[in-house]
Amino acid sequence: MSLYERLGASEGIAAIANDIVENHLANPTIAPRFQNMKMTPEQLKHAAATFFITGTGGPEVYQGADMLSAHKGMNISALEFMAVLDDALSALAKNDIGQREQEEVLFILYSMRADIVLV
Template sequence: MNQTEEKSLYERLGAIDGITRLVDDIVENHMSNPAVNKRFLPLKDNPEHFAEVRQHLINFLAAGSGGPEEYTGKDMLSSHRGMNISQGEYMHVIDDIMKALNKNNIDDQTQKDVLAVAYSLKGDIAGV
């Protein structure tokens, strides 16, 4: 068994500190990505809501990767219903996530694991 298999996804992402850095980088990528930023830039107009969304993202990724944090937000289907997110937008978001993983020197296997999770959520996010 190699080191990647022995550690949880949460640990491989750097636990809560690493996940927080990842989320901040992902959000920054979304804000600067012209293909999806219209969905994210309005968050800057409401700092309290932005802070809440950011914390939900951190907790979602942390809890979903095996960490002790608790996610108390809506499920993916409920939180994305009616947003009419296109397949193209979804792929841009995935690209932004991958850029953040690369920036944070996350190893290839862990990136593949995150990608698998992201694709498993696609049906609850895109086109609903």
């Protein structure tokens, strides 16, 4: 079964993405980053959901920027990157996603570090 299916397919992933963005908005390490962004929080939730859907083996629905273009010039620190990973893991746990799947998601997200941190 694809990671997409094990995360609950599009519906399950939409709920997870929602929780990830809500966690970011409540996380003091990174919340300020999401206060004057170009997109609204609702648009970011949609972008996060479609990004996960496409990136885990679901349909090709992501239409946003690549990770380098999306984060270039923001001067994101290693600490902020870790905060995003923490928020993703707690959202997965909250949605009853198993340890194995959490590790797979963590590995995928971590692999994007070079396109996001200090770019």
